[in-house]
Structures are given as structure tokens and as C-alpha cells.
Amino acid sequence: MHPLLPLCVFWLLPLAWMLEKDSRLAYPRRSVPYHKDNCHRFHEEGVFNYSTMLLREDVDLLLLGAREAVYALDLNDISKKLASVKWEVTQKQKYECKNKGKDPETECKNYIRILHQTADNKTYVCGTNAFDPECDYMSYADGKLTLEKKREDGKGKCPFDPFQRYASIMVENNLYSATSINFLGSEPVLMRSSPTSVRTEFKSSWLHEPNFVSMAQMPESYMSKEGDDDKVYLFFSETAVECDCYNKLVVSRVARVCKGDLGGQRTLQKKWTSFLKARIDCPGLESKLPYLIQDTYRLCDPLRQWKDCLFYAIFKPQSETSDLSAVCAYRVSDISRVFAEGKYKTSVPVETSFDKWVMYSGDVPVPRPGACIDNVARKAGITQTLDLPDRTLQFIKDRPLMDQAIQPIGGKPLLIRRGATFTRIVVNQVQAADGEQYSVMFIGTERGTILKAANHDGEMFIIEEVQLFEPPEPIKILKFSNVTGQLYAGSDYGAAQIPLATCRRSSSCMDCVLARDPYCGWDTVDRKCVFLSDSPRGLIQSVKAGDASLCPDADVKSMNLTIWPQGNQKLHCSSPSNLAKTSWERDGRPLTPSTRLQVLEDGLLILNATDSDAGWYRCLSVEHSRATMYTTTVADYWVSVDPAGSKDTRATIVEARVDGPSVGGLQAAVAFLVVSLLALLTWNFYKGHLPLPWTCTKKNVEQYPESHGQVGLDTCQEAARSAPAEDKPLVAGANNGRDNHLLEENDVPNALLPSLQYIDDESEI
Ligand SMILES: *[C@@H]1O[C@H](CO)[C@@H](O)[C@H](O)[C@H]1NC(C)=O
Ligand SMILES: *[C@@H]1O[C@H](CO)[C@@H](O)[C@H](O)[C@H]1NC(C)=O
Ligand SMILES: *[C@@H]1O[C@H](CO)[C@@H](O)[C@H](O)[C@H]1NC(C)=O
Numbered sequence: 001m002h003p004l005l006p007l008c009v010f011w012l013l014p015l016a017w018m019l020e021k022d023s024r025l026a027y028p029r030r031s032v033p034y035h036k037d038n039c040h041r042f043h044e045e046g047v048f049n050y051s052t053m054l055l056r057e058d059v060d061l062l063l064l065g066a067r068e069a070v071y072a073l074d075l076n077d078i079s080k081k082l083a084s085v086k087w088e089v090t091q092k093q094k095y096e097c098k099n100k101g102k103d104p105e106t107e108c109k110n111y112i113r114i115l116h117q118t119a120d121n122k123t124y125v126c127g128t129n130a131f132d133p134e135c136d137y138m139s140y141a142d143g144k145l146t147l148e149k150k151r152e153d154g155k156g157k158c159p160f161d162p163f164q165r166y167a168s169i170m171v172e173n174n175l176y177s178a179t180s181i182n183f184l185g186s187e188p189v190l191m192r193s194s195p196t197s198v199r200t201e202f203k204s205s206w207l208h209e210p211n212f213v214s215m216a217q218m219p220e221s222y223m224s225k226e227g228d229d230d231k232v233y234l235f236f237s238e239t240a241v242e243c244d245c246y247n248k249l250v251v252s253r254v255a256r257v258c259k260g261d262l263g264g265q266r267t268l269q270k271k272w273t274s275f276l277k278a279r280i281d282c283p284g285l286e287s288k289l290p291y292l293i294q295d296t297y298r299l300c301d302p303l304r305q306w307k308d309c310l311f312y313a314i315f316k317p318q319s320e321t322s323d324l325s326a327v328c329a330y331r332v333s334d335i336s337r338v339f340a341e342g343k344y345k346t347s348v349p350v351e352t353s354f355d356k357w358v359m360y361s362g363d364v365p366v367p368r369p370g371a372c373i374d375n376v377a378r379k380a381g382i383t384q385t386l387d388l389p390d391r392t393l394q395f396i397k398d399r400p401l402m403d404q405a406i407q408p409i410g411g412k413p414l415l416i417r418r419g420a421t422f423t424r425i426v427v428n429q430v431q432a433a434d435g436e437q438y439s440v441m442f443i444g445t446e447r448g449t450i451l452k453a454a455n456h457d458g459e460m461f462i463i464e465e466v467q468l469f470e471p472p473e474p475i476k477i478l479k480f481s482n483v484t485g486q487l488y489a490g491s492d493y494g495a496a497q498i499p500l501a502t503c504r505r506s507s508s509c510m511d512c513v514l515a516r517d518p519y520c521g522w523d524t525v526d527r528k529c530v531f532l533s534d535s536p537r538g539l540i541q542s543v544k545a546g547d548a549s550l551c552p553d554a555d556v557k558s559m560n561l562t563i564w565p566q567g568n569q570k571l572h573c574s575s576p577s578n579l580a581k582t583s584w585e586r587d588g589r590p591l592t593p594s595t596r597l598q599v600l601e602d603g604l605l606i607l608n609a610t611d612s613d614a615g616w617y618r619c620l621s622v623e624h625s626r627a628t629m630y631t632t633t634v635a636d637y638w639v640s641v642d643p644a645g646s647k648d649t650r651a652t653i654v655e656a657r658v659d660g661p662s663v664g665g666l667q668a669a670v671a672f673l674v675v676s677l678l679a680l681l682t683w684n685f686y687k688g689h690l691p692l693p694w695t696c697t698k699k700n701v702e703q704y705p706e707s708h709g710q711v712g713l714d715t716c717q718e719a720a721r722s723a724p725a726e727d728k729p730l731v732a733g734a735n736n737g738r739d740n741h742l743l744e745e746n747d748v749p750n751a752l753l754p755s756l757q758y759i760d761d762e763s764e765i
Pocket of ligand 1: 493
């Protein structure tokens with residue numbers, strides 16, 4: 001064991017925002033780098049595009065759709081593959097696809113795009129099938145996945161083009177889908193395939209170059225006084241027909257249809273009579289161009305009625321000059337009111353060749369165009385949409401767009417962030433120690449990270465950002481299971497499973513409380529940051545205020561260091577949080593940096609040591625929380641300078657920044673090379689012959705209680721509700737120091753290259 005902070009410790013520099021910090025934006029308090037093998041992941045050699053998922057909580061399965069394959073994985077540990085089935089395109093299909101001008105290696109493959117559970121517990125599965133979409137039924141029995149080879153036409157259900165966005169949902173065994181229905185991708189539809197097929201009109205006032213995003217259903221018939229019908233909502237962006245501008249303008253939309261819609265009798269035959277859409281805004285961002293919706297999550301409290309459900313939506317900028325992303329939340333009741341009571345837009349021809357869209361102020365026919373069949377309609381003898389009068393149908397055929405736009409709760413975003421574009425969102429509601437419910441947002445980004453964020457009475461707070469995938473590929477799908485309490489994410493390169501919280505990333509009370517994570521609290525008896533529901537005791541937690549004043553004083557163990565004269569030494573001190581600032585004290589007074597005493601991001605560098613460098617060094621971190629400022633000791637060193645200590649020294653060789661060809665520098669270089677060589681050898685040896693389940697160990701954390709912020713070890717470990725998983729990475733920690741070294745050095749080639757500025761243990765030589 002060496003006395004310095006372990007190699008596992010690694011700090012992502014929050015560089016970009018260090019330079020320019022804007023108070024209207026949110027910054028992650030903690031950045032957790034990627035770490036191989038530390039959470040359940042799934043990837044199969046040679047298979048890509050893991051972007052479709054179906055959670056089968058009833059049978060503990062995660063069905064994962066990729067390119068030309070579907071996998072059945074253990075829902076509790078997705079690294080366990082239970083079964084798989086291939087669905088490849090034939091040579092003939094590939095040839096035909098190629099002849100139509102598509103790329104044989106990418107576009108002419110079968111991308112699984114739809115996985116939905118059917119009433120008989122099978123799975124409905126569709127794939128792009130070399131630009132010729134097809135659907136099939138799949139069953140899982142006796143540990144085998146089987147495709148029935150029913151070969152149903154997938155047009156209008158599944159996109160032809162694997163790069164095109166689409167949306168679909170299965171409601172009472174009927175598939176609702178939003179995609180292009182033709183090869184060219186020029187005929188977008190929102191369609192229900194059964195029991196009778198109903199779709200949108202091919203009119204630009206209905207759908208105009210749309211980018212479909214997501215769908216959700218809402219049980220609006222439940223205890224409805226008006227005898228209303230259930231609805232299916234669709235979120236998308238499209239070119240605005242209503243804009244009288246010269247340039248193309250894209251806007252975000254929400255549309256909805258009624259579940260009982262069968263189309264009209266003469267007008268709108270087999271077309272929706274209830275298709276209504278409205279603009280959906282997420283205002284208050286820097287650009288004049290509207291932001292574009294990317295994904296939504298429906299959050300419903302099971303104890304409350306549907307009107308209280310919320311839609312959380314993420315937005316990205318339309319212009320390439322901005323790199324802000326945002327989350328806005330909408331009340332379903334607000335959306336529903338605009339459709340039920342709002343004014344319509346109508347087009348009026350103007351002298352120039354285009355139409356102008358204005359608010360319609362004339363008479364509105366009865367029944368109200370676009371409304372579901374309700375009690376009033378039934379009283380008038382209209383029991384299904386086939387009975388609707390032509391006047392109502394003609395009206396809606398020409399005017400599916402509402403005049404009013406939907407505004408978010410509070411009129412502004414819940415979260416704004418600069419940096420990697422948001423791609424997917426899941427929201428979870430949790431009861432914290434104070435008895436209050438908190439909504440925690442989990443947001444996937446284009447750079448393979450998941451942000452965990454909350455908004456407390458208008459204050460945006462990003463608890464952490466976890467790097468899930470390496471290379472940093474976009475998160476293409478994000479799902480949450482309330483049965484396992486786990487999140488499941490997919491990217492082009494693989495899938496990963498993470499718990500809602502990994503509390504033990506905080507190893508001090510201060511850090512645990514200032515993290516303001518509603519899932520975690522500090523257990524003063526066990527002296528650990530633990531998952532709320534795992535603890536029998538009352539915990540210290542302060543989600544709203546970030547008040548750490550109840551925390552007992554942290555006791556940081558002093559470390560004794562001996563350096564040889566002219567040697568170089570790095571005293572490690574990583575800030576526990578991106579929101580904290582560290583500073584150094586020497587012998588109880590603020591330290592003055594010099595050319596030989598350099599303060600770095602993650603420590604203090606003593607170069608070319610002399611006797612005068614001996615003393616007591618302390619690293620403090622100051623973090624501003626909502627409540628107040630908190631100062632805590634992160635590291636504490638007693639440094640002595642001793643020529644005799646040079647043989648057995650712990651001295652560190654730093655990046656070759658020593659001026660001139662000094663003896664120290666030469667020694668340093670030689671030692672560095674030798675250590676590197678040994679590390680490489682050890683690694684190879686270990687790789688080949690010692691297949692230990694390595695981890696960065698808990699030991700490290702225990703020994704350096706304040707070394708948390710950057711705990712590379714647990715990117716996604718810690719089971720939310722299962723204790724065994726939490727113990728798993730700790731096994732190696734019980735080994736002796738020797739193993740520990742092996743583990744750490746093994747760690748080096750994979751994860752730590754960027755921080756490999758020093759090798760700190762010559763005792764290995
Ligand atoms: C599928 O994955 C490959 C490999 O990462 C990527 O290059 C390609 O763009 C992906 N295709 C789609 C349709 O997402
Ligand atoms: C589907 O599975 C559930 C739970 O496994 C079971 O209760 C139900 O009877 C099954 N339904 C059919 C039609 O097999
Ligand atoms: C999970 O969610 C479903 C639907 O939202 C609900 O019916 C079920 O009770 C929830 N299960 C748990 C364990 O919370």
C-alpha cells in the first residue's frame with residue numbers, strides 16, 4: 001500500500017465551464033468517469049445499434065433489439081444473456097436494397113425498431129429489413145427466443161430508413177406508430193394498424209417533414225364526467241406551416257388522437273377524425289429559433305388522477321451555434337385544455353402564392369371538430385366517429401392545428417445546461433427523508449453520459465454526471481423499471497444498467513449531504529452514505545437546502561511523507577465536488593505558490609525539494625451550498641525531507657517538468673520508464689494468468705476518506721435495492737496490499753491514461 005491517493009482516483013476536469021460560469025445554467029456537482037466492468041453491461045461482438053428495449057418485468061427479462069438481432073437478458077443483471085435470435089436480411093433483399101441506391105453495409109440491414117408486448121404475452125417485433133420494413137411475433141420459452149416468421153408488412157409501423165426517427169406504442173393490443181410509410185420517406189403518418197387501420201391525411205397541414213419523437217397514452221375515459229375517450233399523444237417536431245417567414249422554421253409539436261376513432265364515413269375515411277396538434281414551447285433560452293423536442297417522459301403519480309400527470313420533455317437548439325439543452329415539464333391538463341377548448345388556426349390565401357395561418361374566429365361546428373365521442377355526442381345519436389357530420393369532419397380536415405401553444409409549468413425550463421446535447425429522459429419520483437416527494441431527472445446525452453438532476457423551487461441542481469459508455473457514444477434509449485429500481489440505457493455499442501443512486505460515491509458526511517441526492521443519506525453510526533430505503537435508522541439528509549451543519553466533523557487521517565532532497569513530490573488533493581474550490585495551507589497558514597510549489601487541479605506539486613519544504617500541509621475545500629459555505633479538510637500531510645530516505649522513498653516522479661538536465665530529473669525519467677515497463681508486464685501477466693475480478697477497491701476509499709469526488713470505481717455499481725451487488729466490488733478490497741497493486745496497475749491501461757502523470761510506488765520495483 002502506498003500512502004498517496006490511489007491511481008483509481010481520477011478527476012475529470014470540468015474545464016469548459018471553469019472558464020465561464022453562467023448562473024442561469026446548471027453544472028454537474030460531480031463527474032464520474034467511465035469505468036469498465038463496474039456495472040452491468042451488455043455488448044455482443046460484431047453487433048451494433050442497441051437502441052430498442054422492452055422491459056418484461058413479469059418474467060424478469062429485458063428484451064434488447066439491435067442490428068439484426070434480439071436478445072433476452074436478465075433484467076436484474078443485463079450482462080447475463082439468456083437467449084438471442086438473429087433476424088438477418090437475405091442476400092436477395094440486400095441486393096435489391098443496394099440496387100435502389102442504398103448502402104449495403106449500413107442501410108441494407110435489419111435494424112430492430114419495435115418491440116411491444118402483445119395480449120398473449122408474445123412480443124411484436126419489427127425491423128427496417130433492408131428498406132423493406134417487416135414485423136413478426138416472437139416468443140420466449142424454455143430459455144429460447146423464437147421468431148414465428150409470420151412476415152407481416154411493416155409499412156407505416158416501422159421506418160424504412162434506420163436513420164429516421166419514429167415512435168410507437170402498443171395500447172390494448174393495438175399498435176400506434178408514427179413513421180414514414182414509403183421508401184422515399186416522404187409520406188409521414190401517425191397510424192393505428194388494428195382493429196381497423198386509421199391514419200393521418202397526406203397534407204402538409206397535418207404533418208410537414210416531421211421528426212417523430214415519442215408517444216404516450218392517457219386514460220382520460222377513467223371516471224370522466226363527460227364520457228370522454230382515452231387518448232394517445234404524439235410528440236414531434238416539424239416544419240411550421242403557420243410561419244410567414246422566408247426561411248424554413250421547425251417547431252415542436254404535441255398531437256393527440258382518440259382511442260375509439262374509426263375514421264369518417266365519407267370525409268376522412270380511414271383517417272383520424274380526432275387528430276389535433278399544437279405547438280409546444282420551451283421558452284427562455286438564448287436563441288430566437290424555437291428549441292426542438294427530443295424525447296419525453298410521462299410521469300404519473302399512481303395515487304392521483306390522469307390530469308395530474310406531467311410530461312417531461314428535453315429540447316435541443318435548432319441552430320448549430322448554440323449548445324444549450326433544456327428540460328421543460330408540462331401538465332397534461334394544460335395540454336388537454338388547449339385541445340378541448342382552444343381556438344383553431346385556419347389558413348387564408350393571400351396575394352402572394354402562399355397561405356397565411358391565422359386564428360379562426362368563425363363558427364365552430366357541433367360536435368366540436370377533433371373531440372372524442374362524448375356523452376353530448378352520444379345524446380345526439382352520434383355513438384362513433386363514423387356518425388360524425390361532414391361539416392365537423394371537413395373542418396378538422398382543413399384545420400388540425402390549434403392556435404394556442406402549450407407552455408411549460410412555470411413558463412420556463414426546469415434545467416438548462418451547456419454542453420453535450422440531451423438525447424433521452426426518464427424521471428423518477430422519490431420520497432426523501434423529510435417526507436417530501438422529489439422528482440429526479442435522469443438525462444442521457446450525446447456523449448454517453450447520464451445526468452442526474454433536480455429542480456428545487458426553481459433552483460437547478462445536477463447531482464452528478466456519469467459516463468456510461470466509452471467511446472462516448474450517444475445514449476439512444478433510456479428506460480426505467482420500477483420493479484428492479486434500475487435504469488437501462490442503450491447506445492450503438494452496447495447497453496448498460498445502473499441503479500438510481502450510488503450513495504457510496506460520497507465517503508464523507510459533508511459530501512453525502514451536499515450532494516443533495518434524495519436517494520442517499522449519511523448514517524452516523526456506520527459512517528457511510530447509504531441508500532435511504534436500505535437504512536433502518538434516521539439519516540442526515542438535506543435535499544432542499546444542502547445543509548451539512550448536522551454532519552459530525554470529518555476526521556482526516558494525516559499521512560506522513562518523506563522526500564529526498566531535490567526530489568519531486570505530488571501531494572494529492574482532489575476536490576470532492578465540481579462546485580468546490582480547494583486551497584492549501586502550510587503549517588496552518590495559507591500557502592504561497594511558487595515555481596517550486598505549484599498548485600494543480602488535483603494536488604500540490606513540490607519540485608526539487610529542499611529542507612525548507614518540510615512541514616504540515618493541509619488541503620481544504622470550500623463548497624457553497626444553498627444554505628451556506630462549508631469548509632472541509634480533504635487531505636493532510638506531514639512532509640519531511642530526509643536524504644537517508646531516498647532509497648526507500650515514496651517520492652513521486654512528476655511529468656518531466658524539471659528545468660534543465662538535473663540529476664533528479666534524470667533519476668525521475670529512468671525510474672518512470674522502469675515503473676512503466678513493470679506496470680505493463682504486470683498487466684500482461686495479470687491479463688493472461690490471473691483472471692481475478694478486479695475492482696478499484698473499497699479499501700482505497702476507506703483509507704482516504706476524503707478522496708471521493710472522483711471515485712472512478714463505481715461508475716454504475718451499487719444495486720438500488722439489492723445489498724449483494726453492493727458488496728461485489730468490495731471483495732478484492734479484503735485482499736492484501738499486493739493484490740491491491742496488481743489491481744490498480746491493471747487499471748492503468750484502460751481508464752487512467754489521461755491522468756497517468758505519475759507513478760507513485762517504487763516499492764514495486
Ligand atoms: C449503428 O452503429 C454504427 C456503429 O456504431 C453506427 O456507425 C451507425 O451510425 C449506427 N446506425 C444507426 C442507424 O444508428
Ligand atoms: C401472461 O403472463 C402473465 C404473467 O406471467 C400471466 O398471468 C397471464 O395469464 C399470461 N397471459 C396469457 C394470455 O398467457
Ligand atoms: C410500477 O408502475 C406500474 C405502472 O406505472 C404500477 O402499476 C406498479 O404498481 C408499479 N410497481 C411498483 C413496484 O412500484
